[in-house]
Amino acid sequence: MSNEKREFSQRLRAAMRAIGMVERPSVLEREFNANFWGRSVSFQAVSRWMNGKSIPTQDKLQVLAALLRMEPHALRYGERAARRARIHERGLPAWLSTADRQDRAAVEAFMALPPAQRKLARELIISLAKSSRR
Incomplete structure (x- = not known):
């Protein structure tokens, strides 16, 4: 089988x-x-x-x-x-298909932040991503 x-x-x-x-x-x-x-x-x-x-x-x-x-x-x-x-079918980004509920909630929380905090969070994420590639 x-x-x-x-x-x-x-x-x-x-x-x-x-x-x-x-x-x-x-x-x-x-x-x-x-x-x-x-x-x-x-x-x-x-x-x-x-x-x-x-x-x-x-x-x-x-x-x-x-x-x-x-x-x-x-x-x-x-x-x-x-x-x-x-x-x-909806034309949404491909990463969304692999994101679980917690990932989507984190993105929604990020989008709800004021611009200054979003910038800080973005910089932190980019920094973490760069350090994990090394």
């Missing part, structure tokens, strides 16, 4: 739990087929998704994500990748 498939199955199961769906292939098969416009999927196919043996095609992933009330990108690749994609 590849990491990618295993991680997908973990996200799939977590999403099912999050909406209160019983984590059984038969339950997901029934719900999925009730919402899918194409050819029905088999119990075995759903079982392979849930057990990390395969990943559904994009059309099925779209339906699964809607059923599980989440973004398709987050279901397929994880929330971190989905956040990076959203940031990229």
Whole structure:
């Protein structure tokens, strides 16, 4: 089982739990087929998704994500990748995709400082960055 498939199955199961769906292939098969416009999927196919043996095609992933009330990108690749994609789509700086909550809070606090204190903080950060490169 590849990491990618295993991680997908973990996200799939977590999403099912999050909406209160019983984590059984038969339950997901029934719900999925009730919402899918194409050819029905088999119990075995759903079982392979849930057990990390395969990943559904994009059309099925779209339906699964809607059923599980989440973004398709987050279901397929994880929330971190989905956040990076959203940031990229908005044209925001790339560093923002790797910044955690504390980093973003620090930047917001920095931006709220008066200009003289921002200058001082900037100089400190630049100095620390230069000394860490040595």
